[in-house]
Amino acid sequence: MVFIARGAHLEAMRSRGLRLEGSRGDIALAPGGATDDPSSIDGYADVVLFAVKLYDTETAGEAVRPVVGPDTMVISLQNGVDGPDRLAAVLGSGQVLGGAAYVSALIAEPGVVRYTSDMSRIVFGELAGGVADRATRFRDACRAAGFEADVSADIRAALWDKFVLLATNAGLTTLLRKPAGEVYTDPEIRELARALMLEVVAVATAEGIRTSPDIVERSVALTLSFPPGMYASMYHDLARGRRIEVASLSGLVARRGRALGVPVPHHTTIWCALKPYAEGT
DSSP states (O other), X not given: OOEEOOHHHHHHHHHTOEXXXXXXXXXXXXXXXXXXOGGGSOSOOSEEEEOOOGGGHHHHHHHHGGGOOTTOEEEEOOSSSSHHHHHHHHHOTTTEEEEEEEOOEEEEETTEEEESSSOOEEEEEETTOXXXXXXXXXXXXXXXXXXXXXXXXXXXXXHHHHHHHHHHHHHHHHHHTOOHHHHTTSHHHHHHXXXXXXXXXXXXXXXXXXXXXXXXXXXXXXXXXXXXXXXXXXXXXXXXXXXXXXXXXXXXXXXXXXXXXXXXHHHHHHHHHHGGXXXXX
């Protein structure tokens, strides 16, 4: 296993290792096994878990090319819905699978990742649909390692199901600069969240994606189970003056809604309000 990282995070992993902290227990990995140069890794990877920010998709995809061979499986675990296709344009559609990570965490400091909820699950699948042997083999390896993994026969629908809440939560907690405990316990804001979710479903439908019939109700219910102090990761990036992924979240809903003739006024407002911070402050 090799980690590809950069900057202070990479140096911390090399000198002190990687530490995961959370309510399910802490895990400490020994120093070493990290690089910022994929070309220095011998041979091709069996599986690449691709978990970069959406605005780094193409750059990171080119960087990881040296370890992607004809039998390598690259699983995009990025936010949003457009990452897998953008990555496939760089590496080839046969190498890339779509994926969704159900986890809430942040880099507390270089070399330390802190979980902010008990969610711990990934779902992935072939972009063309169906269930392939390579996906089920990796699913079984994940389960044997002790965390939940599932293969979806329709990963695009699964990604849009997640996007219904993800785009809404990222937009609201970042725009309001307030955590889940203050956002979703307010009845009026909760109704705004519902309206935002319905906009995502409407765009998905216009795109020909069949989201789950109860996805809005399930997403609203899930917001009420969030830890009170939890923010979306986009808020933490904004607070630290970093680039934010809004162009591929509310921005994507706004652009596709306009192109498809679907009214999406709430996501368009969030996109316009956060757009000035997209490149960082």
